[in-house]
Amino acid sequence: MKYHIDTIPVWDAVKQDCECFLCALETRTEQQEAERFLGASVMEPDIRIQVNRQGFCRNHHRMLFGMGNRLGHALMLESHTAESIRTVSACLNDIKKAAGAASGSILSKYGRSGQAVKKSYEEAVGRLADAAGGCILCEAVHTYMQRCCETVLLLWENDSEFRRQFSGTKGLCLCHLADLLRLAPQVLSSRLVPEFADAVEKLEKPNLDRIQEDISWFIKKFDYRYEAEPWKNSQNAVQRTCNKLRGACLPEDQASSGR
Ligand SMILES: [Zn+2]
Numbered sequence: 001m002k003y004h005i006d007t008i009p010v011w012d013a014v015k016q017d018c019e020c021f022l023c024a025l026e027t028r029t030e031q032q033e034a035e036r037f038l039g040a041s042v043m044e045p046d047i048r049i050q051v052n053r054q055g056f057c058r059n060h061h062r063m064l065f066g067m068g069n070r071l072g073h074a075l076m077l078e079s080h081t082a083e084s085i086r087t088v089s090a091c092l093n094d095i096k097k098a099a100g101a102a103s104g105s106i107l108s109k110y111g112r113s114g115q116a117v118k119k120s121y122e123e124a125v126g127r128l129a130d131a132a133g134g135c136i137l138c139e140a141v142h143t144y145m146q147r148c149c150e151t152v153l154l155l156w157e158n159d160s161e162f163r164r165q166f167s168g169t170k171g172l173c174l175c176h177l178a179d180l181l182r183l184a185p186q187v188l189s190s191r192l193v194p195e196f197a198d199a200v201e202k203l204e205k206p207n208l209d210r211i212q213e214d215i216s217w218f219i220k221k222f223d224y225r226y227e228a229e230p231w232k233n234s235q236n237a238v239q240r241t242c243n244k245l246r247g248a249c250l251p252e253d254q255a256s257s258g259r
């Protein structure tokens, strides 16, 4: 296969011991992107234009704020706020125009003109919602992860050593499992799609069973009859179960139990 730039990070990720190697890659990418936005790219005109237009979602504002670079964060906020004011003003103008037309028309609720007014009102509100819903960091991570999923599939198709590593992982979170299976028919040759689905099933099912056992054992350990029993693998079962079901959201390196 044609190896491209994404091959190396995917290879590094597949060797990691965690509940989803694509989550590990995503977390690392997200961190690097956040550092980039707070760092040199603050001054790059192209990036500033995109940030001004899209902004960041609340999760990523929380992340950027936690990184402690208040000046970098403030510089992006200043020009994004200016752009947001322009967008909000234009939307409110259109919303008021449409609302005024609706109240002034007898036909507003029933007639064709009423439908047109309703449409332009909703369009303007939609533009306002879009302005509040964008995130350049989410988009950057999503685009990169799509490419990485393609790379996983291409490596799985062409490299037997990668196949071996893949089937030796602890499986994937359900989100990345769905991402890979959604892409598989577009990336793999069609005869390999059932084989891939089969390989994924063989990988994922025992790992979901393992998670189920761990969380059940964790619960048992709260029963006094099991107090003297060992924790086995269950001390961080709460985090690993959340991460497996919904993608990495909790650190796996701490015990869940306060006991
Ligand atoms: Zn994942």
Ligand SMILES: [Zn+2]
Pocket: 056, 057, 058, 059, 060, 135, 136, 137, 138, 139
């Ligand atoms: Zn975001």
